[in-house]
Amino acid sequence: MNKVSFISLILGFATLTTACKSGINTQSKQKAPVTNNLLETRYKMLLDYPVDSMSMPRSMNIKTNEIRKVPSRDWTSGFFAGNLWQLYKLKGDSQYKEQAQKWTAFSKKESLNSNSHDVGFKVYCSFGEALKVENKKEYEAVIIKGAETLCTRFNEKVGSIRSWDFNKEIWDFPVIIDNMMNLELLFEASKLSGNPKYRDVAIKHANTTLKNQFRADNSCYHVIDYAPKTGNVRKKTTLQGYNDDSVWARGQGWAVYGFTMSYRYTKDPAYLKQAEATAKFFMTNKNLPEDGIPYWDFKDPSIPNAPRDVSAAMVMASGLYELYTYTKNKSYLAFADKLMASVQTDKYILDANIKGPFVLDHSTGNWPKHDEIDEPIIYADYYFLEALLRRK
Numbered sequence: 320m321n322k323v324s325f326i327s328l329i330l331g332f333a334t335l336t337t338a339c340k341s342g343i344n345t346q347s348k349q350k351a352p353v354t355n356n357l358l359e360t361r362y363k364m365l366l367d368y369p370v371d372s373m374s375m376p377r378s379m380n381i382k383t384n385e386i387r388k389v390p391s392r393d394w395t396s397g398f399f400a401g402n403l404w405q406l407y408k409l410k411g412d413s414q415y416k417e418q419a420q421k422w423t424a425f426s427k428k429e430s431l432n433s434n435s436h437d438v439g440f441k442v443y444c445s446f447g448e449a450l451k452v453e454n455k456k457e458y459e460a461v462i463i464k465g466a467e468t469l470c471t472r473f474n475e476k477v478g479s480i481r482s483w484d485f486n487k488e489i490w491d492f493p494v495i496i497d498n499m500m501n502l503e504l505l506f507e508a509s510k511l512s513g514n515p516k517y518r519d520v521a522i523k524h525a526n527t528t529l530k531n532q533f534r535a536d537n538s539c540y541h542v543i544d545y546a547p548k549t550g551n552v553r554k555k556t557t558l559q560g561y562n563d564d565s566v567w568a569r570g571q572g573w574a575v576y577g578f579t580m581s582y583r584y585t586k587d588p589a590y591l592k593q594a595e596a597t598a599k600f601f602m603t604n605k606n607l608p609e610d611g612i613p614y615w616d617f618k619d620p621s622i623p624n625a626p627r628d629v630s631a632a633m634v635m636a637s638g639l640y641e642l643y644t645y646t647k648n649k650s651y652l653a654f655a656d657k658l659m660a661s662v663q664t665d666k667y668i669l670d671a672n673i674k675g676p677f678v679l680d681h682s683t684g685n686w687p688k689h690d691e692i693d694e695p696i697i698y699a700d701y702y703f704l705e706a707l708l709r710r711k
Contacts, residue, residue, distance in 0.1 A: 357671055358663070358668065358678070360671045361668065361669055361671070361677070361678045364674065364675065364676050364677075365399075365403060365406065365415070366415065366418055367676070368399075368676040370418070370422065371388075372390070372391065373390045374388035375389050375393065375396045375399050375422070375425070376399055376676045376697055377697050378684065378691045378694050378696045378697065379675045379677055380694060381673060381694065387691075391425050391441065392429065392432060392434075394441065395440070395697055395698060396426055396429070396441050397429075397440055397442060397445035397446075398444050398697040398701040399422055400425075400444070400448070400449070401447075401448040401701050402700050404416070404448035404449055404452055405707075405708060406704065407452060409704065409707060409708060416452065419452075420449070422445070423445045423446060423449050426441050426445040426446065427446075429441040429442055430442050430446075430462075430465035430468060431464065433468050433469075433471045433472065434484065436472055436480055436482045436483070436498055436501060437497075437501060438465045438469040438504060439502065439503060439505075440500060442462060442465035442504060443503055446458045446461045447503070447504070447507065450462065459512075462504060462508055463511055463512050463514075465504055466504050466509075466517040467508075467517075469504060469505060469520075470516065473524070474550075476548065476549065476550040477492055477494070477545045478526065478527035479523070479528070480494070480501070480524050481494065482497070482498050482542075483495075490542070490553070490554070491546055491553060492544060492546070493543070493545075494527070494528065494532075494542070494544075494545065496532055496539050496540070496541055496574050496577070497573050498524070498528075499524075499525065499574065499576075499577025499580075500573055500576065500580075502580070503580055504517075505517040505518060505520055506518055506580075506581075506584040509521075521581070521584075525578070528577075531552055532574070536600060537593070537596035538566045538600050539570055539571060539574045539597065540556070541556070541558060541559055541567050542556045542557055543555055558687070559685050559686070559687060561616040561618055561619050561620075561686070561687075565616050565618035566618050568614065568616060568628050569631040569634060571597055571601045571617075571631070571635070572601075572630075572632075572633075572634030572635040574594070575594050575634075575639065575642065576634050576635070576637060576638030578593045578597075579591070579638050579641050580638075580641070583641070583645075591642075594638070595646065598638075598639060598651065601613070602650070602654050606622055608627070611632065611661055612627050612628075612632045612658065612662065612681070613631050613632060614627055615627065615631070615683035615686050616686065619686075626681075626692050628681075629679050629681045629699045630682040630698055632662065633679070633699050633700075633703045633706060634698075635655075636658040636659055637655075637702045637705045637706040637709060639651040639652070639654060640706055640709040640710055641709060655706065656710075658706075659706055659707070662679055662703065668680070675695065677696075678695070678699075678703060679695060679700055680693075680694070681693055682694060682695065682696040682699045
């Protein structure tokens with residue numbers, strides 16, 4: 320299906336979808352689907368954003384028009400370059416590639432930063448996207464170096480890559496579900512280098528996550544804390560969910576996407592089985608709004624007045640498109656199309672008069688810390704654009 324026909328399909332689908340407005344201020348929004356012109360306006364704003372190595376755009380406060388800008392060490396720093404690369408693939412306009420090249424260069428030093436488990440997000444979402452467009456050895460070298468750096472955080476006894484280094488008074492060896500996303504860097508590094516080390520670490524991490532991170536209903540915990548000397552589970556908890564036993568929406572997206580991606584590289588049926596089980600949990604949840612865009616946590620007691628999380632929906636949509644290619648289960652395709660139709664309306668697309676390098680509104684970053692609530696966030700756009708490319 321080509322890009323034009325897909326956009327027409329999902330916009331047509333949107334007219335049939337009744338959007339649930341709970342948790343979103345829609346007084347100035349209309350019900351009609353947005354036109355391609357509004358998307359084009361938003362896309363071009365990425366080209367207008369000034370190039371600055373210390374100012375990667377992360378999110379935006381619509382009330383104050385303030386853009387949150389971060390340096391390369393922030394876990395979200397690679398997404399903006401990735402968005403530009405993906406827009407180049409969607410549009411074919413060389414301006415996006417030229418800007419992408421500039422922004423990608425700023426993430427190179429993160430391939431040496433062993434203080435973070437998010438080397439994958441920072442390096443692969445920038446240099447990985449670059450490599451898909453330009454087959455350059457210099458891009459490969461950064462990816463391989465990033466994988467080598469990420470492996471320094473692996474504990475053989477635990478069988479996992481350590482996530483955060485902070486809050487040492489709370490946990491000893493935290494592993495978060497988000498970390499599944501960083502495994503793509505390792506798998507690709509083994510393909511590029513021929514060194515099986517990175518793939519082996521990725522598989523061990525995925526297997527440990529599969530064993531310990533999921534509940535009986537196939538939802539996942541956010542954080543599993545391990546004893547680094549024995550590998551035993553100390554506790555199952557959260558940092559970004561409502562409470563330890565709640566269901567953080569974006570975490571479910573990370574799980575489906577991460578295990579589907581791991582199946583791509585390994586063809587391990589256990590990974591595919593878990594991805595399908597968690598996808599079913601998400602798609603059939605009784606607290607899922609009618610338009611499919613989830614509340615930030617499925618167990619927030621303030622539902623239906625809780626904030627939504629468009630980023631969770633976009634991670635899920637992109638993951639489901641890939642999951643469909645392996646299973647041919649049309650329910651995954653239909654649900655992903657529904658999510659994409661929902662966000663491609665002026666209920667979720669930023670208004671044209673808001674000046675900033677973002678496309679989608681209404682994501683929730685970290686509700687417990689009251690940080691980035693109901694705002695445009697850069698990674699929502701990344702997975703939105705990736706989903707568009709996967710559906711072409």
